[in-house]
Amino acid sequence: MDLSYSPEYEVFREEVRAFARTFGSRAPRGTMDGTREWQKLLIEHGYAARTIPREYGGFGAEPDVLKSRIIAEEFIAAGLPMGMAGQGISMLVPTLLELGTEEQKKKFIKPTLLGEIIWCQGYSEPGSGSDLASLTTRAVEDGDDFVINGQKIWTSTAAQADMIFCLVRTEPNAPKHEGISYLLFSMKTPGIEVRPLVTMTGRAEFNEVFFTDVRVPKKDIVGQRGQGWFVANATLKHERRMLGDPNQAGTRMRALIELMQNEEIDGHRLMDNPVFRDRLLKLQARVHATEYHGLRLLTAGLKGEDPGVARLIVKLMGCELNHQLAAFAIDALGELGMLYSGSPHLRNNGNWQSSYMFDLGLIIGGGTAQIQKNIISERGLGMPREPKAAKA
Amino acid sequence: MEFGLTDDQKMMQDSVNRTLERVSPLERVRKAAGHEPYAPDVLKVLVELGAPGILIPEEFGGLGLTLLDAALASETLGRHVAPVPFVASSVMAPLALIGAGSDAQKARYLPRLAAGEAIAGVAVSEQSSGAREKAGISAKAGKLSGKAMFVLDFGGADIFIVADKFGGLHLVDAKSKGLEKTPLNTIDATRAIGELNFDAVEAEALSSGNPAATLDRMIDAGRIMFAADALGAGGRMIEKAVAYAKERKQFGRVIGSFQAVKHMCAEMIAELEPCRSLIWYAAYAFDEFPDQSRRMAAHAKAHTSDVGTFVARTATEVHGGMGFTDLLGLHYWFKRIGFDRQALGGPEKVRHDAAVAQGWVGN
Numbered sequence: 216m217d218l219s220y221s222p223e224y225e226v227f228r229e230e231v232r233a234f235a236r237t238f239g240s241r242a243p244r245g246t247m248d249g250t251r252e253w254q255k256l257l258i259e260h261g262y263a264a265r266t267i268p269r270e271y272g273g274f275g276a277e278p279d280v281l282k283s284r285i286i287a288e289e290f291i292a293a294g295l296p297m298g299m300a301g302q303g304i305s306m307l308v309p310t311l312l313e314l315g316t317e318e319q320k321k322k323f324i325k326p327t328l329l330g331e332i333i334w335c336q337g338y339s340e341p342g343s344g345s346d347l348a349s350l351t352t353r354a355v356e357d358g359d360d361f362v363i364n365g366q367k368i369w370t371s372t373a374a375q376a377d378m379i380f381c382l383v384r385t386e387p388n389a390p391k392h393e394g395i396s397y398l399l400f401s402m403k404t405p406g407i408e409v410r411p412l413v414t415m416t417g418r419a420e421f422n423e424v425f426f427t428d429v430r431v432p433k434k435d436i437v438g439q440r441g442q443g444w445f446v447a448n449a450t451l452k453h454e455r456r457m458l459g460d461p462n463q464a465g466t467r468m469r470a471l472i473e474l475m476q477n478e479e480i481d482g483h484r485l486m487d488n489p490v491f492r493d494r495l496l497k498l499q500a501r502v503h504a505t506e507y508h509g510l511r512l513l514t515a516g517l518k519g520e521d522p523g524v525a526r527l528i529v530k531l532m533g534c535e536l537n538h539q540l541a542a543f544a545i546d547a548l549g550e551l552g553m554l555y556s557g558s559p560h561l562r563n564n565g566n567w568q569s570s571y572m573f574d575l576g577l578i579i580g581g582g583t584a585q586i587q588k589n590i591i592s593e594r595g596l597g598m599p600r601e602p603k604a605a606k607a
Numbered sequence: 608m609e610f611g612l613t614d615d616q617k618m619m620q621d622s623v624n625r626t627l628e629r630v631s632p633l634e635r636v637r638k639a640a641g642h643e644p645y646a647p648d649v650l651k652v653l654v655e656l657g658a659p660g661i662l663i664p665e666e667f668g669g670l671g672l673t674l675l676d677a678a679l680a681s682e683t684l685g686r687h688v689a690p691v692p693f694v695a696s697s698v699m700a701p702l703a704l705i706g707a708g709s710d711a712q713k714a715r716y717l718p719r720l721a722a723g724e725a726i727a728g729v730a731v732s733e734q735s736s737g738a739r740e741k742a743g744i745s746a747k748a749g750k751l752s753g754k755a756m757f758v759l760d761f762g763g764a765d766i767f768i769v770a771d772k773f774g775g776l777h778l779v780d781a782k783s784k785g786l787e788k789t790p791l792n793t794i795d796a797t798r799a800i801g802e803l804n805f806d807a808v809e810a811e812a813l814s815s816g817n818p819a820a821t822l823d824r825m826i827d828a829g830r831i832m833f834a835a836d837a838l839g840a841g842g843r844m845i846e847k848a849v850a851y852a853k854e855r856k857q858f859g860r861v862i863g864s865f866q867a868v869k870h871m872c873a874e875m876i877a878e879l880e881p882c883r884s885l886i887w888y889a890a891y892a893f894d895e896f897p898d899q900s901r902r903m904a905a906h907a908k909a910h911t912s913d914v915g916t917f918v919a920r921t922a923t924e925v926h927g928g929m930g931f932t933d934l935l936g937l938h939y940w941f942k943r944i945g946f947d948r949q950a951l952g953g954p955e956k957v958r959h960d961a962a963v964a965q966g967w968v969g970n
Contacts (some may be wrong), residue, residue, distance in 0.1 A: 216608065216610065219608065219894070221608070341727065472967075487968065493955060494908070496958040500907075500958075500961075504881035504882060505887040507610065507887065508881040508883075508884035511729040525880045528876065528881075532881065589873075592869035596869075596872055596876060598853065598872060599863055601866055602864060
């Protein structure tokens with residue numbers, strides 16, 4: 216146990232701080248062009264796309280999770296936005312690096328990193344959620360093309376996306392896991408219709424995507440035909456890591472402490488109410504536990520050790536904690552907590568309610584809490600799988 | 608930057624674990640529970656491993672290790688519901704002597720504690736948890752009067768470290784005149800606690816250094832130890848529940864294949880593993896970041912108590928009716944966790960201490 220950083224890392228931290236001082240004023244202010252410029256600057260300095268090889272447009276550094284952590288810490292401290300983090304960058308790029316052809320890597324990675332290609336993910340279908348491998352969107356070979364028919368759902372950024380990485384059934388007679396292919400194609404292809412999917416938050420964070428005789432080139436397949444399930448699993452691994460972000464819980468806890476110290480009922484600070492204070496303390500312990508658990512996994516990763524079940528619980532516990540933090544803020548605010556959507560007296564721009572609802576979506580999405588518990592008990596504790604139901 | 612155990616720490620914990628597997632199986636625990644103040648044969652083997660001297664400096668015959676090492680030992684003792692003194696005698700009492708003892712007191716008592724030749728009870732409940740039934744100790748001209756309840760490692764103790772009402776620390780010989788000792792039966796028969804009544808009892812003051820700060824440190828360390836004990840006991844209960852669920856058959860299949868049962872096991876491990884990370888940090892902070900010690904010890908204790916309680920009842924339920932019987936002996940772990948929860952302050956009390964430590968509210 217040693218939570219200090221060695222001199223090499225302290226030097227690195229100073230470099231990041233110097234960057235923040237020198238270039239902080241160039242941080243983007245909401246425009247897409249500004250965001251792309253910022254991303255380019257970050258890549259040049261190694262603060263985005265850090266470990267992606269230079270030949271594909273990255274910075275080309277050796278993987279070093281401590282340096283990544285220092286970058287994140289210093290950017291948060293300086294109030295600077297991190298690099299772009301859409302599904303293309305966080306999920307497709309690692310997949311292409313692992314399983315793409317040389318041509319695909321050359322063609323797609325660099326423009327993706329620079330924000331010139333925005334991607335969306337076409338996995339879930341109305342009939343295929345937790346049982347994703349049962350998906351039925353068909354792709355039929357026709358000359359140099361596949362012709363696609365079917366529907367995807369829960370597709371975030373579909374309206375803005377240039378391209379999609381998409382799972383389709385190419386071998387309808389193969390067993391369900393062996394009949395899927397992983398295709399890349401343009402969202403501008405004729406026959407694609409995007410419909411916004413409004414959720415309980417009142418916003419359309421997702422879309423439905425309909426494919427009617429969509430003709431796409433066969434060559435933009437990642438991995439072999441029928442191997443798409445295994446390609447997708449490489450990607451899902453990256454998604455689960457993305458969903459269990461412990462920094463978010465720490466940020467929310469700080470906001471909650473501030474809320475408890477500043478909000479008053481009958482002229483008394485909420486912090487002076489022992490019932491609310493006890494709930495806050497319970498959550499603070501969980502936030503700390505989550506934070507140190509993250510450090511433990513980080514160290515295990517550095518040493519090349521498999522943390523086993525300790526890693527499998529991250530998505531389940533992280534999403535649940537964030538949800539509980541938002542739930543507590545709403546209770547602490549009471550009737551103020553139910554205000555929403557631009558109302559007078561609204562606190563925190565309505566974000567507590569918004570998070571409370573959206574977090575429920577995150578608990579369900581990316582592998583439901585129940586699927587997570589199956590994974591924890593089966594892979595982590597070695598318990599048997601549910602026997603398959605007999606065919607009717 | 609490394610958040611994890613060293614190879615030495617893993618080896619030490621493994622060696623204590625294997626030793627206890629051998630010398631303190633359930634049959635041995637049963638024999639001791641409620642019949643002996645502690646199991647002398649088990650303690651003897653732990654002395655050979657150096658456990659009682661884990662925090663005592665090498666110059667006094669101890670191992671001079673960190674609180675994290677002590678937490679790993681405590682976790683292992685909880686794992687085996689070991690019927691031996693530890694939290695008071697091997698952690699809190701040595702810290703009292705190191706923090707507030709004179710050179711002569713250190714030289715006189717620390718080597719005996721390290722060698723397992725003396726057992727030290729610790730009476731701080733009124734300070735850590737609040738006084739019940741008007742308990743409390745007054746010190747006047749080197750003599751103690753009053754009542755101290757819930758004295759830890761009371762059974763078989765040769766000396767007691769006693770906190771008075773003003774946070775002063777005193778050392779009392781167990782055979783002192785005017786000292787009345789009453790054992791208290793708790794649910795956890797693997798620990799022998801008791802009550803001390805003082806009628807103008809001769810005491811040595813531990814008044815070097817900073818006794819008030821030392822008392823806080825003793826309580827923080829003790830809380831981390833009880834959290835670690837509950838972590839070990841809870842971890843073992845999960846292992847037992849998972850093993851049972853893989854064997855026990857109903858409706859023609861092992862019950863571990865039912866999602867209702869699997870999810871209970873998944874929830875237990877998902878709750879307990881982050882406690883391990885929290886306890887490691889709290890123990891490390893005790894030595895490295897003393898200004899965080901009170902808060903982190905309180906959080907480790909309160910959170911692990913809550914999770915421990917959940918694990919204890921859920922693991923029992925996974926065992927069905929058998930879990931409820933004496934036959935299986937699972938209740939020793941259930942009760943150990945129940946003891947760990949209340950000793951040195953229950954969750955609400957220690958969370959309040961965490962609030963005070965952060966300046967959120969007055970004491």
